[in-house]
Amino acid sequence: MHFRKLDLNLLVALDALIRNQNVSIAAEELHLSQSAMSSSLSRLRRYFNDDLLIQTGRKMVLSPLAEQLEEPIRDILVKIDASIMLKPGFDPTTSDREFRICVSDYMLHTLIPYVIEMTQKQGCTVKLNFLPQVSDPKNELDRGEADLLILPEIFCSDYHLSEPLITDEFVCVVWDQSELSKEGMTMDAFMSAGHICMQPPNSNPSFETHAYEMKGVSRRIDVRTFSFSCIPSLVVGTNLIATLQKRLIDKSILQGMALKSFATPVKLPLLRESMQWHKYQNADLGIIWLRQVFKEAVTRL
Incomplete structure (x- = not known):
């Protein structure tokens, strides 16, 4: 099908080329041969009268026009996909949708x-x-x-x-045989102890780290990890403190982990998941x- 002399099938190829900035990877994603994808790129270049992808050393970069086309092309394809999914009924016991x-x-x-x-x-x-x-x-x-x-x-x-889903609060957790467990969670103990926290990969600080910073609290982070759920087991056998979601800690303790929880020394905002x-x-x-x-x-x- 054509629109304004453009084969609309080429929009899918253009989207893949822009996202991957690589002809071979775009071809593999769309289950096409590399020559077929190269042909599509040539047709797109003729239609737009622009290189779209520019070879720079060993990699390809987007032309200014391709950068401008990226969002509207993706938006069009997502809207088409959403429209296709609007079927008269949906039965989760017969559908194979992922x-x-x-x-x-x-x-x-x-x-x-x-x-x-x-x-x-x-x-x-x-x-x-x-x-x-x-x-x-x-x-x-x-x-x-x-x-x-x-x-x-x-x-x-x-x-x-969006819509709200669940609310949780943050608590401090320590190994139940540690000195911190026996002495209690004072502000002095909190500030002098080492901490373990979750650091999202390639991202900003986690929610509780940001919340502490907003309260002017700077913890001594001795251990960082990419996972929330592994932290309870990493705390056991140490004198480290972790600040985690209460539901996660409650489940860990219920499963028999040797942990003890305390209220945070400064009040943190609730975690509202949506x-x-x-x-x-x-x-x-x-x-x-x-x-x-x-x-x-x-x-x-």
């Missing part, structure tokens, strides 16, 4: 087991693909690479739709069903 959900490992450890349990009990045939959170989650929705984000409310984008989805998918019955599953899972916590 839902891509960006979550933190904190959510994977606490809430997601109940989500999976519910879908299993319902006899669902849908697929759930849980993806790690990234530094700019809005881009995952913009590019159509995620169907749902579970993230702190403060990180939600105003551009897409669900966010693309504005084009608001009427998508599959997304509506998925959001309802998450809301029901919260009631089981």
